[in-house]
Amino acid sequence: MVRRVAVIGAGVAGLVSVKCCLDEGLEPTCFERSEDIGGIWRYTDSTDDSRISVYHSVITNTSKEMSCFSDFPYPEDFPSYLPHSLVLEYFRMYARHFNLLRHIRFKTTALSVRRRPDFATSGQWEVVTETDGVRESHVFDAVMVCTGHFQEPYLPLASFPGIDTHFKGQYLHSWEYRDAEAFRGKRVLVVGIGNTGGDLSVELSHVAAKVFLSTRSNTWVMSRVSSHGFPLDMVNTTRFNHFLDWLLPSALTRRIMFRKFNAWFNHTNYGLASSKSSKFKIIVNEELPSCLLSGTVVLKPNVKEFTESSAVFEDGTTEENIDVVLFATGYNFSFPFLEESVRSLIDDNRSLYQCIFPPQLEKPTLAIIGLIQLTGSIMVGSEMQARWVTGAFAGWNKLPPPSRMMADVLKRKPSVKRNPSERENLKMSFVGYTDELATRAGVKPSVLRLLLTDPQLALAIFFGPCSPYQFRLVGRGQWSGARAAILTQWQRTLKPLRTRVVEDNSNSSSSWCWMCLLALPVALTARFLFSKYPQPGWSPWAGAQL
Numbered sequence: 278m279v280r281r282v283a284v285i286g287a288g289v290a291g292l293v294s295v296k297c298c299l300d301e302g303l304e305p306t307c308f309e310r311s312e313d314i315g316g317i318w319r320y321t322d323s324t325d326d327s328r329i330s331v332y333h334s335v336i337t338n339t340s341k342e343m344s345c346f347s348d349f350p351y352p353e354d355f356p357s358y359l360p361h362s363l364v365l366e367y368f369r370m371y372a373r374h375f376n377l378l379r380h381i382r383f384k385t386t387a388l389s390v391r392r393r394p395d396f397a398t399s400g401q402w403e404v405v406t407e408t409d410g411v412r413e414s415h416v417f418d419a420v421m422v423c424t425g426h427f428q429e430p431y432l433p434l435a436s437f438p439g440i441d442t443h444f445k446g447q448y449l450h451s452w453e454y455r456d457a458e459a460f461r462g463k464r465v466l467v468v469g470i471g472n473t474g475g476d477l478s479v480e481l482s483h484v485a486a487k488v489f490l491s492t493r494s495n496t497w498v499m500s501r502v503s504s505h506g507f508p509l510d511m512v513n514t515t516r517f518n519h520f521l522d523w524l525l526p527s528a529l530t531r532r533i534m535f536r537k538f539n540a541w542f543n544h545t546n547y548g549l550a551s552s553k554s555s556k557f558k559i560i561v562n563e564e565l566p567s568c569l570l571s572g573t574v575v576l577k578p579n580v581k582e583f584t585e586s587s588a589v590f591e592d593g594t595t596e597e598n599i600d601v602v603l604f605a606t607g608y609n610f611s612f613p614f615l616e617e618s619v620r621s622l623i624d625d626n627r628s629l630y631q632c633i634f635p636p637q638l639e640k641p642t643l644a645i646i647g648l649i650q651l652t653g654s655i656m657v658g659s660e661m662q663a664r665w666v667t668g669a670f671a672g673w674n675k676l677p678p679p680s681r682m683m684a685d686v687l688k689r690k691p692s693v694k695r696n697p698s699e700r701e702n703l704k705m706s707f708v709g710y711t712d713e714l715a716t717r718a719g720v721k722p723s724v725l726r727l728l729l730t731d732p733q734l735a736l737a738i739f740f741g742p743c744s745p746y747q748f749r750l751v752g753r754g755q756w757s758g759a760r761a762a763i764l765t766q767w768q769r770t771l772k773p774l775r776t777r778v779v780e781d782n783s784n785s786s787s788s789w790c791w792m793c794l795l796a797l798p799v800a801l802t803a804r805f806l807f808s809k810y811p812q813p814g815w816s817p818w819a820g821a822q823l
Contacts, residue, residue, distance in 0.1 A: 279642060279670035280304055283404045283417040285387045285614070288316020290423035290647030290659040292368060293346065295377050297663040298421075300754055301671040306415070307381040308406055314372055314381065317427050318364045324453050329427045329608070331361045333456045334480055338472060338501065338561040340508035342766045344654035346371060347745035348756040353769040357508045358501055384408055390420055391616040400640030419642040419670050421663070426610040426626075426648050433606055437468075439583035440602065446586065448602040451477060457484045463600035465489070466588055468580060470496050474605030475562040481603075482573035489588070489596055493579035495550040495557040497538045498565055508770065509561065511742040514653050516724065519708040519743070542566050548576045610648060619643065626650070627690040631714065632705075633662055636682035641669070653707025657745045661711050664754060665718040673753060674718055708743050720752035737763050 280303060284294045287309035298305035311328060313319055321330050337344065337359045341351040349371050355363055372378050385408040393401045393416065404415045430450040434441050440448055451473050461484040467474050470492035478490045503512040522530060535552040544550040547569050550557055568574035578591045587597045612620050619635065626632040626648045634641045644666040647659040668674035676682070715721035727735035738747055746763050749756035 279418040281417045283420045284423055286423035287314045287381050288425060289656050290425060292372060292377060293660040294421045294423050294646055294663045295380050296375050297667040301667045303667060303670060305380050308385045308387045309381055309383050310386040312383050315365045315368050318361050320361045322455055329452055332454050335361050339510050339654040342744050342770060343510045343514060343742060344656045345745060346660055347749045350762055353772045356773045357770055387614045390614050397639045400642035421644045421646050422612060423646045427608045428611055429609040431607045431609050432604055437580050437583060443585055444583040446600050451603060451605040457481050460485050460601060462486050464598055465601045465603060466491060466599050467603045467605055469605035470494060471605060472560050475560050475565050477603060477605060478574045479564045479568050482568050488574045489577050490574055491577045491580050495554040497544060497550050497557060497559045499559060499561050500563040501561055510653060514707055514743050515741060516708060516739045516743055628686060630682040630686055633666060636679050636686050641676050650704040651707045651710060652704050658711060661714045665714045668718050668753060715748050720748045722747055722750045734760055
């Protein structure tokens with residue numbers, strides 16, 4: 278029986294792990310090497326301590342209602358998309374409300390996590406930590422590793438001949454970037470068009486002499502502002518849309534999705550993406566199309582090589598007088614504190630059962646929390662992981678035997694190992710993944726049952742945003758405020774915008790639900806007509822970065 282649990286890291290995954298341990302009656306001890314909570318969301322001007330943090334201007338690309346903890350909504354006066362300061366403030370509120378800080382040991386580094394000699398029967402771990410130069414050894418019944426996947430900058434210099442031998446300018450990884458002032462008046466090449474690469478290109482375009490953005494990927498660009506001005510993820514991430522993804526033929530779904538993307542602007546004209554490509558990524562950036570249209574950012578193909586002052590691209594073109602190359606090429610994850618025999622089992626999250634448990638261990642008492650790529654909020658996914666894991670530690674949730682876990686991992690694991698920038702293309706469906714864990718934890722709501730007992734709530738759950746409150750309606754950890762939180766989430770979204778109120782008599786929410794209900798028979802008919810061309814397991818978001 279698990280009682281004492283070590284939690285490594287006090288970022289978002291560490292905080293929810295401590296809280297979930299307490300909910301299950303376990304005794305967590307969290308070790309955080311820095312002096313405060315927050316992980317990457319605690320911004321710092323300095324890069325001297327090699328701690329990864331967000332850049333100064335970062336804004337979340339998932340909205341507050343879709344990325345909050347399931348029993349602790351963001352304050353209603355917070356904007357839908359948040360700067361790092363408000364995200365960190367929210368974490369502090371959460372930690373105070375649930376009295377988490379007393380379980381965290383700050384300025385304490387986990388040096389080693391090793392299986393005890395009797396691990397095959399006890400499942401216990403020996404954890405060695407260091408605080409102010411003093412080492413301690415502890416014994417824990419289980420360990421939750423919550424260090425995430427933003428740990429080591431991935432800088433693939435070998436893929437860019439000449440960058441470290443001929444190029445005389447400056448090159449750096451995006452983790453070193455804090456603000457744009459240091460790049461004023463310079464010609465900057467940004468390599469990589471993920472969310473970070475897009476954000477930094479836009480920001481640099483306001484001060485740099487010229488910004489070039491190099492990419493080898495087909496990339497679709499979306500705005501945070503969606504239909505009727507509501508947040509993108511609140512409109513798109515619904516159980517109804519997830520159902521349609523499963524129901525409709527893949528070719529039709531992909532065609533609809535690409536047409537929706539191109540309704541904003543034609544991505545082919547901008548050199549960003551072709552609707553004929555099956556491999557693509559999705560980024561969130563409202564300003565990038567305007568920068569491309571105005572020429573303050575120039576899109577380029579992949580870099581072939583660097584000379585002393587120029588970049589030569591794969592299409593044969595050259596850009597001269599490049600002052601700075603900024604690599605937005607992602608991160609590697611590593612667990613240097615884990616013993617080598619365990620560390621070697623984790624080459625990426627797909628080598629873990631449900632992206633959490635190394636299946637080869639005799640006892641499932643090591644859990645990796647937050648090492649996931651989802652089409653929605655990683656915060657919500659991490660919380661669901663922690664709830665399921667701590668329920669398993671406490672004996673409520675049953676895990677299959679190692680042989681079945683290993684078989685499941687082998688079935689899902691990609692055949693080719695990918696670098697960090699390519700792993701971005703392996704994002705899993707947010708609804709699908711959280712629902713699967715919620716089902717295992719016994720906290721997934723039944724829409725059909727609610728349709729009989731609470732039709733208003735059932736419609737809100739199925740057609741409305743798949744917000745985290747849904748997973749507090751039933752089962753262990755049920756929250757009495759979950760129903761109200763779901764039914765008032767649109768009001769909380771609009772509340773910070775009500776700084777100047779104008780009359781509006783329209784009320785389209787109920788009509789939208791009825792339109793969706795009427796669309797179901799049409800969708801079912803389409804599924805039947807195209808059933809002779811099935812493509813099981815496909816999702817239009819597979820292979821997409823958001």
